[in-house]
Amino acid sequence: MHVGIIGVGLMGHGIARNVLSRGGFALSFLDHPGNQPTDEIRALGATACATPAEVAAASDVILLCVTGSPQVEAVITGKDGIATTIRAGTVVVDCSTALPESTLRMGEVIRKAGGDYIDAPMTRTAKHAHEGTLNLLAGGPAEVLERVRPVLASFTEKVDHVGPLSHGHRLKLLHNYVSIGFMTLLAEAAAQAGDAGVDPQVFVDVLAGGGGASVALDRLAPYIVSQNRDGLPFFVSNALKDIDYYRSMSEASGAQKTVADAVSAALSGAVAEGHGDAYVPELVRLFRTAPEA
Template sequence: MSSKIAVIGLGSMGYGIAQSALRAGNTTHGFDINPDAVSRFSGEGGAPGGLSDVAGTLDVVAVVVLNAPQTEAVLFGSDGIVAKMKAGAVVVACATVPPEFARRMEARCSEAGVHYLDAPISGGSVKAASGKLSIMASGKAEAFAAARPFLDATAETVFELGEAAGAGSAMKAVNQLLAGVHIAAMAEAMTFGMTQGVSPETFAKVIPRCAGSSWMLENRAPHIVAGDYTPHSSVDIWPKDLGIVLDIAKSAKFGAPLTAAALQQFLAASGSGLGAEDDAAVAKVYARNAGLKLPGEG
């Protein structure tokens, strides 16, 4: 079954998501503050019309922006879309946000007769473009049902985490805690190894076959070996996402010392001008502090 879908936010994740929704046969609109992204998507077959004009026709509004304030602005800002949506349509909120924020957005959408799916995404831009994301979703059965054509088009795996908005965002926060810590740990271990004569190449060959491996290590260590910091996922994601984790943790009076330590390393990377590089560039902070030269450095 095809739907009328709008994807709001055509960044590295949103653009791929819009492509996947379109490829699956849905009428798909793409919107962004960057007009180039919008016209590029139109050129690939995106449906025409301004957001205000088409809002009332949409079945699914996927919000693929950076964070909670941007999500709230899209939904309930001065020109917010929820007030214009038809009853029974669904907002699919994909940004990494605090669980409490998701619950609040759901309540406000519900007042307007619109369903809300708390649906943070995982997998990176390549999987977004191929329709193979992991989505950590929670919401009422009606929200899942209304979102189904969108989920089918964009996700390989949908974790259905219950009826309560916030559960999806909670699981995403847990996953981001681990992913961020594991990237920093990979960088720490690889550069520590260099001080002991273990080359990055040997590290990347041996450790994935040992108990010290992680998904992030297997994915990111090759970037350092290749000296290639093209941002698949950038350093600046982590001060944001680990910041969300620590905000939530603080509200729950939960101490998270490893997360806090990892955040400091990403802040040092961002503060020293590496924010737009691939997140594996956190290794440069360690290397600089230890007087080491990573592969590809002069």
């Protein structure tokens, strides 16, 4: 199978290199200013394309790793979009974090154009993308998922079929709400501890030995203790986007979102102050009463 990828960012770059090096698939990618440097994947044989339509025309499987629903809709339905040239039987695998309602609409667009659609968002980090050990939450017809499993296996450790189309994105938003919510809460607590002069290592050890032990603590501890942010290269602006997607999903279904509103407010404050490009662990500093520059 020939694979196409649109979105060679922090996650997509790792996916692309593993599709080539571990999977041995031919790869076309959209040449875009938002990409990470593409020298490595070009050296492995990847071919640059000028438009999503050009990627689609060459591909049996198309991986989308873009920011969110507006970007997914643009590369599918826009001028020179995927839907204009997709071949019969080609499968679009949307690994982005997107709104379930948009996913259903885009699935219908692709089906009308002759292709198939799977939503398969990721639940790990850029480090796992680089290592080829991502986990995916896949929604859509089981038989379509089986057709693309060889491609997905090249960059994943686990692929769970979680239900019909849009359930992958629904579960990703639920997952990210819990994950980002935990980390935002922890960052606020760590900031207060720092303001009070609590030894950061003692703070981490006390949480780790009790009810605060968690993946959130594991991810933020390097920053709390030694200001190392690189364990979680995830922008605060993207965290806010995911939380607000969750809030939109909750509002559409009439679900309670009181805590989500508070998490959004905390992240919105950091973004409004110009820190959208900070990594999430840096919230520990940004939430201080007098954060350093």
